[in-house]
Every structure is written in C-alpha cells, then in structure tokens.
Amino acid sequence: MDTEGGVTDRAAARLSAMEIAQLRASFSSITHGSHGPSHLAQLFYAALFSEHPQYRALFPISLEEPARKFTRALEFVVDNLEEPGPMTELLAQLGRDHRKYGITAGHYEAAGSALIAAVRSALSHVLWTPTLDSAWSGLVSLLLTTMRDAADADDLPAAWTATVVGHERRLDDLAIVRLESDQPIPFHAGQYLSVQIPQRPRQWRYLSVAIPPNPYGQIEFHVRRVSGGWVSPAIVNETRVGDRWQLASPLGGLEVDRDNGLDVLMIGSGSGIAPLRAQVMEMAQHGNNPRVHMFVGGRYPRDLYDIEALWELSLSNPWLTVVPVSEEDENPWWHTTPDPEPPPGMHRRLHGRLGRVVAEFGSWADRQVQISGSPSMIKTTVYSLRHGGTPPELIQHDPLV
Structure with a gap:
C-alpha cells in the first residue's frame, strides 16, 4: 500500500518489532482517546461512504453493532501480531463470513483506502512518519490479503438457510431457538454463526451454537434480550416456528485440546x-x-x-x-x-x-x-x-x- 492508501500486494510480510510497537502505541492512542474506542470505526465508515456512497446499502441502518465488531476484531489483531496464528485464523474466518455480503476485490481495495484514511484522521495530532505509514500500510495489507485469500479459497456456500422448529421462552428475557438447516453446516462445538432473521433484514448477529453438530442439521441458540438492541428483542419476542433464517460461515476457536494432557x-x-x-x-x-x-x-x-x-x-x-x-x-x-x-x-x-x-x-x-x-x-x-x-x-x- 502506498502513502495514498492504495492497496498493493505487500502480502503477509512479517511486521518488524518497531512497526508492531508503533501500531500498538498509535492504536491505543486512538481507542483510549477522548472520542472513545469506536472512534476509528466511525471515521472508517465516514471515509468509505464518502468515497463510495453506494456501499451504504450493504450495511444496516444502525452502524453501532458493525462498529463494535470492527473495533474488537482490529484490537484482537493488534494484540496478536507477534504470534500470528490466532490472528490469521480469525481474519480467514472473517473473510469467509463476509462472502454473505457479496464482497468483491473492489470492496476490499476501497476498505483498505478508507481504513488508512481513518487512521490518519484519528492520528491528526501525531506526526505521520514514514515508519508509521509503513506499519499501518503493512497491517492493512495483511488484513485484506488474508481475508480475501480465505474467501477466494472457500468453495462452501456463502450462507445457509434454516427453518425455526422450536421457540421456548425459558425466561421472560431469554429464548431457546431450535432450527433445522436445509443442508448440514460444517461447524464444530464451541463455534458461533452469523445469523440474519426475517424481522431484521441486513442486520447480522453472531450467536453461539448450544449443541454439537449432527447429521440432521439441527441447531440451537440461546438468546438473551439486550435492552435497546435491534435483533435480540425480535428473536426473543417475535420469532415464530416456520421462520426462515440465514446462517453464514462458522467462526470462533473455542476447542478442547485433547493432546496437551491438561x-x-x-x-x-x-x-x-x-x-x-x-x-x-x-x-x-x-x-x-x-x-x-x-x-x-x-x-x-x-x-x-x-x-x-x-x-x-x-x-x-x-x-x-x-x-x-x-x-x-x-x-x-x-x-x-x-x-x-x-x-x-x-x-x-x-x-x-x-x-x-x-x-x-x-x-x-x-x-x-x-x-x-x-x-x-x-x-x-x-x-x-x-x-x-x-x-x-x-x-x-x-x-x-
């Protein structure tokens, strides 16, 4: 990526210790500043939609939830740069998951430019040195290359459809939802799925699966109503048997290691x-x-x-x-x-x-x-x-x- 924010093929070149230190210091300066941890996400969306207003239709009306996920994912990446295994796996999962939006190479290029623009804007109080530019350009290239390559290599469906076969109000603010997918979804116990319900189109949420996979495509989610939320109240209060949900690629890495002896x-x-x-x-x-x-x-x-x-x-x-x-x-x-x-x-x-x-x-x-x-x-x-x-x-x- 050059200093103007254009994405190049600076693939997964390993970041130096100095670049990692600068990334962490600058990211902490942004997330712990007076504007709050979501400031970078807000600047990112502003830059993206300003340059590509047609992309706004890909997102829900409220950007609060996408901004939260954006910030958490970037924080996880920055925290795991020395040991890139977990970070790379998360980015690959996100790349496969983002296929549900119909993302193309052009979207990735636009996102890279918008992220660099957002970082520069957020760090306007900091001298933008060549080293800092190289660090952020390398990180953004690593992010987009890993996600894009994983998406391109995945030959599974971008999303699956499942039918609600049970809805139990276990508590006044908690429901257990049971579904059967049209085709088995290749997840493992401990993972979560991105879901979209008919009552809230284009508003995807991550929900952890509460039962292990089985050959019948049965899935169970435990959903707590979040006060002021957009999706969880609809799942708890409005979901009915027969509703058709969209489920995207599995994410998450919680798993018991049977080989480490612990x-x-x-x-x-x-x-x-x-x-x-x-x-x-x-x-x-x-x-x-x-x-x-x-x-x-x-x-x-x-x-x-x-x-x-x-x-x-x-x-x-x-x-x-x-x-x-x-x-x-x-x-x-x-x-x-x-x-x-x-x-x-x-x-x-x-x-x-x-x-x-x-x-x-x-x-x-x-x-x-x-x-x-x-x-x-x-x-x-x-x-x-x-x-x-x-x-x-x-x-x-x-x-x-």
Missing part, C-alpha cells in the same frame, strides 16, 4: 454458556475425556436457566463437575419460580462475582481455560485468573461474541 476449566455466564455446553455435550459422546470443571454464573439464581440439564449431564459423566454461581443469593421479587435443588452429589450454588469465585479455588495453572460471556465479564474474569496465577497463554475466549 484438564479443562470452563467459565460461562448467562447465555454465554452455549459454546461450553455444546462442547461438553459432544465430549459426552466419547469414552475418554479430560476432567472438566464448569462454573456457570449469573447475577441472580434465575440466570442459571440451564443448570438442571447440566446437572443431568454431570450425573452421567463423572469427568464433568458443574459449579453454579450467582452474585445475588435470591431472585428479584418479580421472579416467582423456585430455584431447583441440586441432585445428591452435585455442587451447591456459590455466591459472588464469577471470576473472583473461580480464582478463590486456586491458580488453575494446570488447566486449559475457556471463558464465555459478556465483554465485561470476560475482562474481569481474565484479570482475576491472571492475578491468581493462571498463565495467560492457557486462557481462551472469542474476541467477537
């Missing part, structure tokens, strides 16, 4: 238990598994909406230990359903912040760790675990969900 710690909060649930359900189909400690948390006891199913799974699989945790000891006054009693031998519910409770059990330095939940929950839990001695390289969580 047992497993899983930490899930609210509907964030879905990818963990799918994995232990799949593990139950095997005869030999590592030990799994699974902490299931929520603010209130009511938020442990699937605890009985997990207890049943634990009763028939002695390698699985399920520990329920709630911040509050009692449900809010308006929730009248009694809490289930744990079966004999099951761990009773503990009280406190999930990450802090887990850290009180020890360092967990001998486990492979997976965390799934809201961004704030993941951040505080990672902090608690690292503070307690858990090596960061053992901790997994997906950057976009």
